[in-house]
Amino acid sequence: MTSWQNNRAVRDARIAAGAGLARGKVVEAHDVTRLLEAVIRPGDRVCLEGDNQKQADLLSRALLAVDLSKVNDLHMVQSGVVLPEHLDLFDRGVAKRLDYAYSGPQSARIARMLFGGKIELGAVHTYLELFARYFIDLTPHVALIAAVSADREGNLYTGPNTEDTPTVVEATAFKDGVVIAQVNEIVETVPRVDIPADRVHFIVKADKPFFVEPLFTRDPAAITEGQILTAMLAIKGVYAPYGVQRLNHGIGFSTAAIELLLPTFGERLGLKGRIATHFALNPHPALIPAIESGWVRQIHSFGSEVGMDDYIRARSDVYFTGPDGSLRSNRALCQTAGLYACDMFIGSTLQIDLQGNSSTVTTSRIAGFGGAPNMGADARGRRHPSESWLKAGAEADPDSPAPLRRGRKLVVQIGETFGDRNVPLFVEKLDAIELAEKLNLELAPVMIYGDDVTHIVTEEGVANLLLCRTAQEREQAIRGVAGYTDVGRRRDRNMVAHLRERGVIRRAEDLGINPLDADRSLLAARSIKDLVRWSGGLYAPPSKFRNW
């Protein structure tokens, strides 16, 4: 007789093998490695919850310590490769294959290991793409997740940093997988149920709270006049003419400058209520002055941010919160919101080429993609109109009849022409292409494809690529805002002047901005302490950002 429930039987056998180490669902921290040896089988697909911020650090240390004769050659499917232990797994032979999305802090080491053949790479994904594959061909056999607290039944409270957990658990628990959660504490009753108990098979109380990385805090004290000028150009040259209300911001200093200019420069331009009202965004501390000034109506978040918990609780009109009052984030849904319900993505990158392709890969660092390619892509499945989307669509394709013309999402790359240590932002050829050649990848790791980019904003001006009609115009529009980089100095001056007459390139003076007005006094907050003041003392910055 054919059996159609093999996987269920295997899952039950795994749980039975682990049950000997548990009291109910609770396993002691010192028994976790033995639990993993009992539950995980060689070659399994394992999601070791490494999110953008929250890390199942106890479980990753326990997995690293397994007996290699029992557990080996795992296929890791996790969004974030963030902790050193995540890569130690490959050095030790516990794991062999990797499919992931983001590797910020480990970008240099992961590049070395890929070159050295220590890791068999599936693909580097965008978050939403990896989550999608959890349900098609990368479904985990075992998920090792992190939560704030659990009750004895296994109901989990994931707290403000819910992030990827609901998605990981959905894919694992409903396809005959085993879910093991590390929690900071075991309580009588959880503050709210983020993950119901029947999807959780084992819980472990960690000796210390799971690690969370403060990724979204930018100290206003470090914002330069160049970044302020660039932010002024973006507000007056892009936000205002398109009336962009629904958007996502990247995490760089340029977008932090925009957030801090809304209540000052933006207010003077009379833009309050007309732009930047609804966000798909982590709780950026730099947005506090704009929120307090009544600019922002609603924010949905991928994750949380260290120090923002009390502020978020007190501003539930703006943020999504649970019945317990704390933030409920959800990366998969927020990514979907960014893709379909936002009219603009604006963010920074490390390299932009002559077609507008951009990448954060350099030959020695592979930072992965995270969410940017998804945020920074036109959603071909979008069907609802908005002022901004229709205007951008009309600029790109003025000749089609309006009822049949697709709108366009604004995908804006913002940055200074020279980045850290005077490395040029603009290049003739992306390092990503060289990397793809070296690693024999079929696809170069391009963060945002040129055909999705609508605007490039630098301190030299705004280039509107929607208005370019030929590849040559596009190239010159990009060179025309590339400043004194080699790419910028090789511009065709006549063609750039012509593009400026057509409004394809707009300089500060074309927008009525005096570069000498780009002064730090324009920032609504000039320090972390100013942000604390704006928040009425509710924002509690982590110690590394305190200097008082």
Next chain:
Amino acid sequence: MEDLSFQHRVRGRAGGTRQNAIVGVVASGNLEVLVERVLPDAECVVDIRTAAMGFGEIWSAVIGDFVERYSPGGLKFSINDGGARPDTVSLRLAQAVRSIAENGQ
């Protein structure tokens, strides 16, 4: 350290009566500009001492555009550079012209 010097013929004299001004600070990624009204009206000199080697061509382009745009006749600029980006240099030079264009001492 590298020393560079650029001399330009200029369309006209810089405005204002102030004799000198200082803007910016010497710090990593920043620069200090001392500007003095000591040259004939049709001349401009920019002396640079920079911590970053090998950027002569970029300096030349930045200074050329600056002189073209602001016509800073009669002014001598002395730059102490801590490896500032070109856009920061342009901004500081513009600030220096604005400062010395004020009236007074």
